[in-house]
Amino acid sequence: MKYSQRVSAMQSSPIRKLVPYALDAKSRGIKVYHLNIGQPDIKTPKGFFEAVKNFDSNVLEYAVSNGIPELIKSLQDYYTTYDMHFDKDEILITNGGSEAILFTLMAICDPGDNIIVPEPFYTNYNGFSQCINVEVNPITTKAERGFHLPSKEEITSRINSKTKGILLSNPGNPTGTVYTKEEIDMIGKIAIENNLWIIADEVYREFVYDGLSYTSFGNVKEIEDRVVIIDSVSKRYSACGARIGSIASKNKGLIAQILKLCQGRLCVPTLEQIGSVELYKTPTSYFKEVNEEYRRRRDVLYNELMKVDGVVCKKPTGAFYIVAKLPVENAEDFVIWMLKDFNKDNETVMVCPAEGFYSTEGLGRDEIRLAYILNEDDLLKAASILKEGLEKYVELKKSQLSSADA
Template sequence: MNLSKRITAMQESPIRKLVPYAEAAKAKGKYVYHLNIGQPDIETPSSFMESIRNFEGKVLAYSFSQGIPELIRAIIHYYKKYDMHYEEDEILITNGGSEALLFAIIAIADAGDEILVPEPFYTNYNGFSSAVDVKVSPITCKAEDGFHLPSKKSIEDLINPRTKGIMLSNPGNPTGVVYTKEEIEMLAALAKEYNLFIIADEVYREFVYDGLGYTSFGNIPMIQDRVIIVDSVSKRYSACGARIGSIASKNKELIAQVLKLCQGRLCVPILEQIGSVELYKTSEEYFQIVNKEYQKRRDIVYDALNNMPGVLCKKPTGAFYVAAKLPVDDAEKFVVWMLKDFHVEGSTVMLAPAEGFYATPGLGKDEVRIAYILNENDLKKAMNVLKLALQNYPNKTI
């Protein structure tokens, strides 16, 4: 009586596996600055809970498998701002972006198929893929290049008859990279040339800094039959616990097929859908305020890292992550050491070691992801702790 190979082979969350060390540190009275997880501290717009409190139904019944029409329409309206135009039968509401990703993977790939993913990647891309026997084929991106894509040729070399799609987040988690229009067009051309789907995880769409432009895969007309846009209210409206995501595609056959998976799980909770209708009505001003805040934090983290000897980090321009190379032997050991053996006046820092964000063995061993989801003041203190930790870590490499 053995468990399946696919579940035992599935990667454990590199973000969550060090949690016991953080718990132990806290139990000893240490204060831990959590920069390891993408949980924003920004308040969820109050319209979310207000609309849920007003729910008057006597029977909390099943709802539409594709999602409630009000939410689908709210998302259609939202996309118009980005010059993306969907009809009601081109959108499905999902249990977070996570379910959207899982369903998209199942829809485009059979057991044994491959999906190209720029690495380092959001670790659940690998988790979900291996749970359903799909292989992540990594396109290696480098800290030195600010995690921008390598040449078209080097990506072409990875394509084989079992390659079914390209999956990526833009802006990027864990790197904060925002792909240029040229990069998006290069991938679009590859998709067309090699007959691939594109699973475009654009949940950080609003989080682009320095006045940079943003190109969605939804903006490239020639590939709309092969683009699957994954979205979520989690980061956009700081509503991670709502678990409301969506799939959008102009490929109506794909939507019809994924609807079968949606019918299998019957429906997404109705209350959060009602709340999310209000979230999608949030004013533009909200994003201006939030973005200004994140950009300020990004600057604090980036400037601090750049003043630490031996740290390599190009300035990221999106999401709320910085990926950096540290002058340490092993980033996971370093994080554990900070939690177990180090503190500055009773405080320490938790980061996400980046090795788990890579599929290529050995890569990312000296890298970390820092999520700048604390206020300015705490972030400055946390960066100071990190700086001192790097000075004091016994296995530093400079």
């Protein structure tokens, strides 16, 4: 039997495809520290569970397709704290941020169109685009510059008649980069001059460090009719399993079009929406504590990485990821070696090769993404194991090269 070209062309998740190696290591009695996936260990606010527990109804009915009114109101109130003001018909509740991105791309692109995306980018941008025959048109950013955007001229040189929008995450996954106000304004001007949509994936909005100020694309009045804000409770409230995301846009026409897609999939699960209403009522003190915890974790991991000769990495200023360029030819080979052949006192570390976060072939082969989502003690131990493993791997490769040349 044949499969569609669409599904055959889709890449496997680079974040999850090496899991069998980790499972094999665990079957051999090896403890694996997971720095490969953005699953926080921060406690989910209790209000979520209490709301679900207290739900009382004789029938678990379909929810309305655009989302329950209470959750939309909670989002309106939340955005107000960031000086963004949305009407209730300018917000849609989705099955996670993933559905929000997919539905937005479906609404603004036809098959054969393309979207501008700074790379490295959240790998599922590729998957979502491929499954609807939309091309990712990459703008390469560099580790040496902290993955900040290139010049306006370089970005506009990638735009063509099939370009429909610019998709970017801020703060960035996988880079942890927080875009400056100047970068936000530059993207806004490019969008206006070229009549493009801006899809702003802002699910890590709360996680900004070192006293930096944060600018949302939703704060720029001149572009509000072309900005689509993607959000999610997953990382913000450590509620990844809830699968509650959202789309917000002042462009009511676009929201009305996306609502058709929401109606087609009927609704988002009722209980998760009820729980998420309470998540958005979480006091701001929660974020102050979580933000400080992630900052400490970032420093632990970054400081250990910087002790290894040849590692290139700027300290990230947002989210909870680091992308590091390693002194290796193939980071995936290194990741597999760490799981198959290396351990320290029966412990090893799993990280994520970064090649899958690029669209340009060959880029990212010597880079990894690390998620600093473990508690500080475990993270310090994992960082030490990673440092020792990397040093031994580099030494091993040099030895093999010398033997081959002899």
